[in-house]
Amino acid sequence: MNKKELRKKYFLYRNSLSKEEVKKKSYEIFFQSKKLSIWDKKYYHIFLPIQKYNEINTFIIINCLIKKKSI
Known part of the structure; x- marks a missing residue:
């Protein structure tokens, strides 16, 4: 399967x-x-997720990093 088909x-x-x-x-x-x-x-x-495409919510990870003061 090529990249286009996987997408x-x-x-x-x-x-x-x-x-x-x-x-x-x-x-x-x-x-x-x-x-x-x-x-x-x-x-x-x-x-960053594109919600209209149902991408996973990466803000969960980002919020975790902010709480750790890593970013």
């Missing part, structure tokens, strides 16, 4: 999710990311 596949998948499912999956991703050894870094690159 289309996951675009359709995200559009099929309810708002509640997106929220749940966003938190699941956040909790998985907490297991990584990246939380002591000074700089982070995080994509």
